[in-house]
Amino acid sequence: MSKELNTLLTALYVLIDLHVVPPRVGRGRQPELSDAELITLAVAQALLGFGSERRWIRHIRGSAQWRAMFPYLPEQPGYHRRLKAAEPLLCKAIAVLAQQCPSWFDDVWMTDATPVPCAASRETVKRSDLAGHAGYGYCASHSRYYWGLKLYLVCAGDGMPVMWCLAHPKLGEREVVAALLEHNHHLIRTGQILLADKGFAGKQFKELTDAIGLRLLRPDRKDETYRNGNLGRVRQWIESVNQTLKGQLDLEHHGGRTPAGVFTRIAQRLLAMAAAIWHNWTNDVTAKRSLTAYDH
Template identity: 25%
Template sequence: MQGLLKAIPKFNLIQATVQEFIKIITPIYQLLPKRFRFRQNYRQLKVNDVTIIACMLARIALRDPSETHFHQTLAASGVVVPERSRYNRRCRDLLQIMKLIRQYLLKRYRHGSTYEIIDSAPITLVSARRSNQAKVLRGVAHKGYNATKQLYYYGFKLHAVMDNDGYFVNWELTPANVDDRKPVEELLREAPAHQVLADGGYLSRKLQERLKSQGINFWFPLRKNMRKTDHINSSFLKNQRRYIETGFNNLNIVGHFEHPGTRTLIGLGSRLAALFLWNIIKVHSNLAQGKSGLSIN
């Protein structure tokens, strides 16, 4: 009997990645309210919610820019998933569940932060010169200006708050023409911190005073022609603030969110929810291994 060969099953890369995310998500999914887990006709699902979410996270981890191509790859790799149109609907329907799982993981993984950084990034649907003829999300998206890249675009603006460990603790989506300062108080209300760093686009004395009354020290760089106060215009703080730009760049490398190619708002929301859920899992993994939270290798 000892001489008989033993068949040891080997998972391919996609199967192994999906299984890894299933192990992480399953215990958190069991903690969700019953109205999410036991919704109508849940017994008739051939593929459970955890597997669908794990597949979405695996696409991000493997940096596949096309959901259609990755769905074909899943099927070819032996992962049981619904047919493509149903799979896309399931992904959209899991938006709220992914947000809840992300909140649970944040509470479990985060242990306080020294400071937080707030910034925005463009989500381009079409170029500015085609914006007048664009029909994608007409009436919801808008034309805006990206000061970093110095170009106009048609789409949305992603506002996000990141802490010093690399966790994106909160995010919000607005049309591209919305001022960066408008969603600040709402974002920081759900992600409170005593020290918050921002860039020159958030320069506002009134906003700074309102946040100070809430116990938040809101820092932004002053212009050279502004009168001197007790405000510290430190190059060190400017360098620390740039870490969120690295965070956005990492998310774009793996999730391609700046040019999503989606045609529905809920589809864009589900992709962003999966992307920020992946960020929480990845940063925790990096920190547990002694790496920087901003590393994606």
């Protein structure tokens, strides 16, 4: 474990214990691994690239440094159950970290969708517990079809997640993002700019964004008069955020096999990225989304 990762995990544990995990009330035995410790372990697992929970538990059990930080470690089945049960805390932790960063007050947010494959063979698709939730979609960046879900992300300019959801890939992106914005309308400030791609062209979506106080900024279509141009350079911001999730946090190799399992593992990766961005802001690191100091 690097010194930088140790520092990040210590600071993250304190923040989660104070602002995310509710205080325990009533009688009952205290868990040997607290919720704050569990979430901190989940972030460390994602940053260090351990896709397998079994390999992760085996790794930290064999390290004296990890055992000193976490005196009690559950077996893999117990860790898996606790992590799925902590799904609301993972989401709350992302929101708390986002509100701790200066980028929370940025005037520009970005949105895009990226595939989350969940199966690679027809036999797996037929037997999967994700049937009815996942489906076939097309990944334009790789020019291939996949079976799984789609991650819709609204983030600040530094990549900090503001709101997100998983959806069936057959659903229209305008409908999904519209539902996401309406559900989180309390987070939107009047005059906020939402940077999107040309797929978000449409009268109904424009009316929705206007009604909730968002200013939609997207590339011009070929059949439109010039307004914003192609916005190619700024559109690379959100593409680079997706690349961080896929290339460094193994978004497409999450290993989830149930709806709850997939959701938890995606939340775990988003929280890991949010924690790194928050810590980089705290330490005045120039590249706010850099994970290289924490991935070893």
